[in-house]
Amino acid sequence: MNPMKTEPFQTPVDGRPVEYNAERLIDIIIDNQPVSVPEGITIHEAAARMGIFIPTLCSHPDLHPDGDCRVCVVEVEGLQTLQTSCNYRITQPIRIRTNSLKVIRARENILDLLFTKHCGYWDFNNCSRNGNCELQALARFSNSPLHLPKKEPEIAIDHSSYSIIREMDKCILCRRCVQVCQEMQGIGCLEVSGHGESTYISTFMDKPLGDSVCINCGQCVDRCPTAALHTNDSSEDVLAAIADPRKHVVIQTAPAPRAAIAECFGIEPGRALTFELNTALRQIGFDKVFDTNFSADLTILEEGAELLERLYHGLVLKDDQAVFPQFTSCSPGWVKYLEHFYPEMIPNLSSAKSPQQMFGALIKTHYAKLANLDPGDIVTVALMPCTAKKFECERPEMASSGFQDVDYALTTVEMANLFKRRGIDLPNLEKSDFDDPFGSATGSGVIFGATGGVMEAALRTVIELVTGDPVEKYFSNADIQPVRGMEGVKKASVTLPKTGPVPTLLQNILPSFDWLQGATLKVAIAHGIANAKKVLDDIKAGGEFASYHFIEFMACPGGCLGGGGQPIPTSPAIRAARAKAIYAEDQAYPVRKSHENPAIMKIYHDFLTEGPCSHLSHQLLHTSYTPRSKYSN
Amino acid sequence: MPTKQNDSPIEAINIQLETHCSQRSSLPFILPILQNLSLSDAESSMIYLSKKLDIPPVEISSLISFFNRSNSPSGRQTDVRLCKSMGFHKNQIKDIAQALQTKLNLGFGETSADGNCSLRWAACADDPQLSPMLWVNDQVYTQVKVEELDEILSNNSNQDSQSKIMHSSTFTDGLFFSELKPELAIKSILKKVVLNPNRAKSDVLVCNVDEGEPLAQKSRFLLTKYFPLVMEGMLINAFVAGIERGLIYLPNRYGYLKANLEHELSELRKRNLLGVDILGWKGFNFDVEVLVGLGDYVGREESALAAFLKGYRPEFDARGISTLPYRILAVDQFLKIAYLAANSPYNIKNVELESCQLPAIVSISGDCGQPGIYQVQNGMRIRELLQRVGADDACVLQIGGISAPLKTAEDFDQIINPFDLQQAASIIVYGPQTDLLEAVKDILSFFHETSCGQCVPCRNGIPVLMKSLQAYAGGKKMRPALPEIRSLAETIQLASKCRLGQCAPNAFLSVLEIAEQDLRGGMLA
Numbered sequence A: 001m002n003p004m005k006t007e008p009f010q011t012p013v014d015g016r017p018v019e020y021n022a023e024r025l026i027d028i029i030i031d032n033q034p035v036s037v038p039e040g041i042t043i044h045e046a047a048a049r050m051g052i053f054i055p056t057l058c059s060h061p062d063l064h065p066d067g068d069c070r071v072c073v074v075e076v077e078g079l080q081t082l083q084t085s086c087n088y089r090i091t092q093p094i095r096i097r098t099n100s101l102k103v104i105r106a107r108e109n110i111l112d113l114l115f116t117k118h119c120g121y122w123d124f125n126n127c128s129r130n131g132n133c134e135l136q137a138l139a140r141f142s143n144s145p146l147h148l149p150k151k152e153p154e155i156a157i158d159h160s161s162y163s164i165i166r167e168m169d170k171c172i173l174c175r176r177c178v179q180v181c182q183e184m185q186g187i188g189c190l191e192v193s194g195h196g197e198s199t200y201i202s203t204f205m206d207k208p209l210g211d212s213v214c215i216n217c218g219q220c221v222d223r224c225p226t227a228a229l230h231t232n233d234s235s236e237d238v239l240a241a242i243a244d245p246r247k248h249v250v251i252q253t254a255p256a257p258r259a260a261i262a263e264c265f266g267i268e269p270g271r272a273l274t275f276e277l278n279t280a281l282r283q284i285g286f287d288k289v290f291d292t293n294f295s296a297d298l299t300i301l302e303e304g305a306e307l308l309e310r311l312y313h314g315l316v317l318k319d320d321q322a323v324f325p326q327f328t329s330c331s332p333g334w335v336k337y338l339e340h341f342y343p344e345m346i347p348n349l350s351s352a353k354s355p356q357q358m359f360g361a362l363i364k365t366h367y368a369k370l371a372n373l374d375p376g377d378i379v380t381v382a383l384m385p386c387t388a389k390k391f392e393c394e395r396p397e398m399a400s401s402g403f404q405d406v407d408y409a410l411t412t413v414e415m416a417n418l419f420k421r422r423g424i425d426l427p428n429l430e431k432s433d434f435d436d437p438f439g440s441a442t443g444s445g446v447i448f449g450a451t452g453g454v455m456e457a458a459l460r461t462v463i464e465l466v467t468g469d470p471v472e473k474y475f476s477n478a479d480i481q482p483v484r485g486m487e488g489v490k491k492a493s494v495t496l497p498k499t500g501p502v503p504t505l506l507q508n509i510l511p512s513f514d515w516l517q518g519a520t521l522k523v524a525i526a527h528g529i530a531n532a533k534k535v536l537d538d539i540k541a542g543g544e545f546a547s548y549h550f551i552e553f554m555a556c557p558g559g560c561l562g563g564g565g566q567p568i569p570t571s572p573a574i575r576a577a578r579a580k581a582i583y584a585e586d587q588a589y590p591v592r593k594s595h596e597n598p599a600i601m602k603i604y605h606d607f608l609t610e611g612p613c614s615h616l617s618h619q620l621l622h623t624s625y626t627p628r629s630k631y632s633n
Numbered sequence B: 001m002p003t004k005q006n007d008s009p010i011e012a013i014n015i016q017l018e019t020h021c022s023q024r025s026s027l028p029f030i031l032p033i034l035q036n037l038s039l040s041d042a043e044s045s046m047i048y049l050s051k052k053l054d055i056p057p058v059e060i061s062s063l064i065s066f067f068n069r070s071n072s073p074s075g076r077q078t079d080v081r082l083c084k085s086m087g088f089h090k091n092q093i094k095d096i097a098q099a100l101q102t103k104l105n106l107g108f109g110e111t112s113a114d115g116n117c118s119l120r121w122a123a124c125a126d127d128p129q130l131s132p133m134l135w136v137n138d139q140v141y142t143q144v145k146v147e148e149l150d151e152i153l154s155n156n157s158n159q160d161s162q163s164k165i166m167h168s169s170t171f172t173d174g175l176f177f178s179e180l181k182p183e184l185a186i187k188s189i190l191k192k193v194v195l196n197p198n199r200a201k202s203d204v205l206v207c208n209v210d211e212g213e214p215l216a217q218k219s220r221f222l223l224t225k226y227f228p229l230v231m232e233g234m235l236i237n238a239f240v241a242g243i244e245r246g247l248i249y250l251p252n253r254y255g256y257l258k259a260n261l262e263h264e265l266s267e268l269r270k271r272n273l274l275g276v277d278i279l280g281w282k283g284f285n286f287d288v289e290v291l292v293g294l295g296d297y298v299g300r301e302e303s304a305l306a307a308f309l310k311g312y313r314p315e316f317d318a319r320g321i322s323t324l325p326y327r328i329l330a331v332d333q334f335l336k337i338a339y340l341a342a343n344s345p346y347n348i349k350n351v352e353l354e355s356c357q358l359p360a361i362v363s364i365s366g367d368c369g370q371p372g373i374y375q376v377q378n379g380m381r382i383r384e385l386l387q388r389v390g391a392d393d394a395c396v397l398q399i400g401g402i403s404a405p406l407k408t409a410e411d412f413d414q415i416i417n418p419f420d421l422q423q424a425a426s427i428i429v430y431g432p433q434t435d436l437l438e439a440v441k442d443i444l445s446f447f448h449e450t451s452c453g454q455c456v457p458c459r460n461g462i463p464v465l466m467k468s469l470q471a472y473a474g475g476k477k478m479r480p481a482l483p484e485i486r487s488l489a490e491t492i493q494l495a496s497k498c499r500l501g502q503c504a505p506n507a508f509l510s511v512l513e514i515a516e517q518d519l520r521g522g523m524l525a
């Protein structure tokens, strides 16, 4: 019997819905070639299917094409003006020209106008998107007919955010960031302001980004065609630390960057370079390379234990402080969102720190002692898929050991740029392993990188700890399929048919599991803030999610693998390929359950001797949250 | 000086929220309250509104910013605006402008250091006869003379501008509906037409008085002169479609009409021509309110006006926002409805179709003996019309307002194409005394100011045209050179998203062509 059941719920929100009707074919002619296409397909897509490339700029596979840049114009016979192919849907037989002189001239002129509004165009050597700029890539379609004067920088660069830098002199007003922030993320931090030539993208009252409600998810960075929005890169600081002989610089790498960094080197999405990366990081000069999966496993134990403890307090002790559902807390963008927009639900957030921060705290305490180092001399760096991790590092409460848990978080893209600057050919390096004492991790830690991964890892552990049965008894190969996939909100429920004795690890917090006999654990997963918002509103209104026990929230679509620091471009297909790489890695691990990780067992034996959610673990591995305003930081 | 009142903004906001059901569409009624607040008051009011309407505050500030024409705030006590009048009465306006600058010790677009007083240009008031026109806060003064300025600024003027405007002496041709007796049409409809069972109760019928470009003064004129008939057209439309809410949308430059219109509306209510059970017909309810927009020319595109009425940025042709529930019609369409209803009440359901058969009503302005509102019969030739308006010496004209290309003498034997009048029902005549280059500069700068900024060709292309025209007019070398600039202008026509951008270079291109011909003919040295 499979105790898990899922119901279909939710609209497909990740990516644009299919809007064409494959049943009805329409005969059209593109550049003199006749072809039949499904009704409702865009001219751009119809042309692409025939191998005809029409350049675009403002449209994006994750967003609705508004047709603002006009780069993609084509001629439709019988219409006086040119039409934008990105959003012109074919509903009747038409004749299209994609390369008539009219089209080419218009495109060249439009591109020229765009280039003159983009400061980076003359200064690309200093630009973080050099080589990966969508505007730069269009230069081959332009022949600069207008000879317009170049634009001088005039707008001060906004450095106020720990995560994201706004360089509005490079903005070409494609408005993708506005759409992402409003629709995909439901935040509404950015909006178009002014009108006409003085149009610009602004925050509320033109506040610096650091003072706004921005949750640092970086989805706008990921969609920005230029470097108008880019990450706050601290790789120079990291290099300085490495160059300093007194400093012991360690790095942890998260699974999502490992699954995606190859894309920065021209490799198709879907190939993980985990072990090549270890070699490259050592070449750069890091003293130790650790695997964030270790602390992901640790998070599962802490957060899983917290859940069981919460359930016990709520169900058995009737403690009304124990509120449900418990929310995961490893996505710092999500955490900041909750603090801003639903501060009254902060008690639902798990107090467990994210894996990045747990690792930092352990490195500056446990590891420092083992390696006989002064924690003040240790610099911890994290390679993350996430821009919000930069903000998380700087949270004042993240220094309970007396030292800042993590000093710098670098994104996938920043690291790739660093390798490139150093001439390191990452994909072709020898493989090498992670350093001890944290060693290699489990498959559970790896899948943290995909939406549903935290939930799957938690279920693997919780089911085994509670029932005493191997999880494979309930889910073949321990793959908990219902929580996987790219649906915006996923739901599942697990009935615990029997309970076993409380394992030693948890005996400090739980006397028995009898009260869980036959209980049904209801869990859900939401990714992308717009989806999170739906779930939260449902809970507030006392809807079905109010009766759930545990919900995984990730700020970014697809989870960490779709993070704001991941390689650009992104699309539903790219995210799916990254997810595949992550689940393949999971399969490759000999140990796939967090609580079976020998290094974890060892740390609870040697250091956190009182087990998960004990006093010491609360001091080092758990945190607290700050209610914030809906209108400013 | 007439000073502004400063009531608590929150209180005023609450009143509007209550009357407009706390929906996003109440924003157009509320934003004027926010426009003149200090920065901190504006911020707290926007936060308050964002809570009430459950939308991010940045969407409110962004909507307001759409209408900010200058970077300096309007004066807290006195805001003086002078109408530019698009090329007419240039000399008088220059004199007044000079005098204002000296008296207020401010330049145009400036605010005094204490923030109390500001001086700005205003959108063209579309009635050259009444210019120079001057606004001091909400008070409007017409045909202002330099000698009157002191009185006006000290609020001692007893100019009765309201009535001057309401009864402005614009010339009118014998328009086909002008003999219509009020209440005739509606009564025959009530008698003969059965009430629509699929009543579109939630729809809003909008009478759009915003013509979309300067000098097109038809809508404003018809509304004020034939107000009862316009209202009757609205009533009939509402009755047939089963609509209960009406809106008269005035662009900001006609804001001075509001008080008068509201007064007339209340008269209609007294006579039971508005309100509940109109004219004793059970269940026939309809009422109208007046909305003054935050800016001008938004009514040019239905989609933009609908977006604004819904509380969104009035971007032209912005996708994803349908015009529903707003049914937007221009003033003359209501007159046509009233006319058709009076003549053939049974056909009233095809009114849109039928009204196409009626002659076009256009405003004619510029260098002509008798500017005014005319009726253009199908098949009329340009030359005929020029004779009627007393413009025999016309050199150039625009059929379809400033959006249209220029027609020169060789075109004057053409028949006026009603299609040309669709974008703007306006004809502008340029005589030998007018400097065409100057006129085109004004036209381009109108499009520059009105561009919504969504699409690249219009947003970034028009400024390039303007600069090159300046160089051209100043006898300097054009950069980009002429062929390139022409190609750019064509790109703006072909690739802009909406009609505004697509029309913007029309006059510019015509002028280049005329100039070139002159060059070839050796007339321009």
Ligand code: SF4
Binding pocket: B315, B316, B317, B450, B451, B452, B453, B454, B455, B456, B458, B459, B496, B497, B498, B499, B500, B501, B502
């Ligand atoms: S043509 Fe001009 S006004 Fe029209 S959508 Fe484009 S920018 Fe806006």
Ligand code: FES
Binding pocket: A055, A056, A057, A058, A059, A065, A066, A067, A068, A069, A070, A071, A072, A073, A084, A085, A086, A087
């Ligand atoms: S890509 Fe089609 S308009 Fe920008």
